[in-house]
Amino acid sequence: MAVRHGDKMTLVAFMQAGNASVYAGSWRHPATEHGYLDASYYAKIGRQLEDGCFDLMFFDDRLAMPGIYGGSVAEAVRYGARPVKLDLSVVLGVLAQTTSHIGLGATYSTTYYAPFHVARTFATLDHLSRGRAAWNVVTSVNDAEAQNFGVEAHLGHDERYDRADEFLEVVAGLWDTWDDDAIVHDRAAGIYADPAKVRELHYRGKYLSSRGPLTVPRTPQGRPVLMQAGSSGRGREFASRWAELIFTGDPGLEIARNHYADQKTRLADAGRDPASVRICPMAYAVVGESEDHAKEREAMLLNDLVDPIASLTLLSELMNYDFAQHDPDDPVTDELIASVSGIRGLVQNLRTHIGGETVTVRDLAAHRATLLQGPRFVGTGEQIAEQMAEWFHGDACDGFVLAATHLPGAFEDVVRLVVPQLQRKGLFRTEYEGKTLRDHLGLDRPTSTFRSTAAATTGSDA
Template sequence: MPTSKKRIHLAAFMNAGPMGTVGWRHPEADPGFLTAEYYTSVARTLEAAKFDLVFIPDSLAVPRSLGGSFAPAVTHGAGTPRLDPIPVISIISAVTSRLGVVSTSSTGYSAPYSVARSYATLDHLSGGRAGWNVVTSFQDAEAQNYGQPALPARPERYARAEEFLEAVTRLWDSWGDDSVIADRASGVFGDAETVHAIDFVGRHLSVQGPLGVPRSPQGYPVIVQAGASPEGRDFAARWSDVIFCSHDSLESAVEFYADVKRRAADHGRDPDQIKILPAIAPILAPSRAEAEEKHRVFERLVDPVAGLSRLAYHINFDLTAYDLDGPLPDIDVQGVQGHYREVVERARRTGMTIRQLGSWYGARTEGDMLGSAAEVADRLELWVEAGAADGFMVIATQVPTAFAEFAEQVVPELQRRGVFREEYEGTTLREHLGLRRPERGEWRNRARSGGAR
């Protein structure tokens, strides 16, 4: 058994909607994803287990990537529906006191001022537990909901995201930490000399500022990103506090981890101040053989079209243009590079056809985390010891039982080994993750412009 004593971080990945492609079909799945209790009950379970955070992804469209139609996504519940994640994490933060709350907002189809205000507000109201998952969007259907015929090319999306992040962080810094005086006797509410307009003008965006919300408890809410392309890796290495990734093998995870940490160092950042969390989808049972059988039962719920719909949604590419019983061709995808590389890696290793990849993708379990709690804990420690992870993004095959099983079985095993907290040692999400609070003006160290405006 690995003997690493490096502290493991745990995040929970939960859709604001049905889970996965077939998770909603599982007999133990709660169908109440349109109710507040669905989310708050899971949040209480996660907080009792001392998870660092809960993470809510998002998309701004009903997927149309398979056959140019939204029918497969609606029919099979693949990538739809999706509730607005900001109210969801707001509700979660109201019933918890330590659990971090992270949601997704797009730099492609949002305004910097609105994003800065939403997450600064949530950071205040939650006592410093908010995080923003930065995405550039990855579906043409999203572009078409916001007046564009198609998704811009990746370089263009990242160029806008670069300006967006600089504008948002400068807005978060537009108030000083001590700008609010609130002196009733003198009648002075704020120190105007410490509040500044940002007067940001870029090629894609312009924002005057200052923000209408004082500097938040964490300075900057935690910034999360999941870019796997070369542009995405470089962007994440400069801006992110947490990186969410997906790998089909330990070897590819090690390569990604080393590359991003090296890029961070090259940009003058402390690599330990970026936490990399690969996705895992554990299947727990008393033995490996029983876990494999449990997974086969889950796989039998997958319609190949449902899996292909989910895959096409993630990579923003219509796979029906090819023979579904033939091999996966080399394609230039504009969607999620991490998912595509995971699929290519699996296809090359196994020789799966596109149709078979759909069946696999609909019930995939990243990280090979099948077996008893001890076996899964061994695997988690192995990945950390090998330099593949600082922690993990736990994906539930069905909600809420898969989260409850992990909390009841794996978490105590990790605590027994001394690699996971038994109690929260701080109050903010940055404290949970071992991240320092950014000083005012930190954006200058991350932005490509170096502040030249």
């Protein structure tokens, strides 16, 4: 039996605040609207997703143009390989005012931002959205990003997660520095807030320190929802400690089942209730009015819209390795796997997904930039709902992070044709029943863990 909260799917819309979705050819799609520099574009998509009762729309981010391939950003710019990335705090501010129910999430890096900044940004968003904020925690390290921030040397993979643990301790501690009832607004006595209920944090760890308190009172959700997508062993340990919604990239059903079981076990071993954490793989839904129509749409997406160089450009960004030195049909050798951080799990997944032992550079690139990064559901609305139900009932997920092949049409198709079928099957809500993102996800509102300044000084009580 699946270890999940309730019998309803979680549906998350995977967004980019830029020229292309996670599908690199989306900007070339004939139905794509190129309104990504206009606030009304994001407002329109947000309202559309609310009509479909989605739990959350969250935005991926990078802090540089893809510039690893060939040592230049030229190919990213030429082929539209996601060279545009807007400031997400502004985009989510727009959405906080133009939507009413859907959760609003953003990716922020523990490498390039300070804990106080992240704590304040998401606490502010949680207030202004009336309890709908989520933070997707990443530890991403990429040479192009590093150069934009003047970083010359990075911590190793596992040590980067060690630092991220401290980062989360600081952020969570800062969110807890205000008690829920600290503000009294006593006009007659002239007392704004009770100083005994607003505390300094005085966190000091190996990597980070912060005095506090936060300049934003405790938020409607207590804390914004925490998302995480690490798939390595250390990444899964980190998720087991912190994540409330885990975003995965499992391309096949059996891979997803194994990942789901492993992560739920890790959550239990960490002393957390596995049912309290949602695990959602990224997926594409290619919807048609008929099965033949859907397959025609799929064929166009697979064959016509993503230039191979765009694929290699994005693969180089992901792996922080210049694939321009390889022919696309070169096999991925053990030597290459050993030399490129993060590639091993991707190769293993692809071998399982496509069969055989040989994976080429072209295979890897297609996985990153086309429709191979997660499951691809193709068909009518009813057929896609059946495919999604197979994963949900098959102990492979608690829902899905749906990526768009084009915007806003891909989400329009899902809301119009797929969501009603999921609702008919009793797998998805027909209306929002709560006010906050935690309500949508069935998550408890956390109580403050701040007990005393002396305990927080040790760095273990945040």
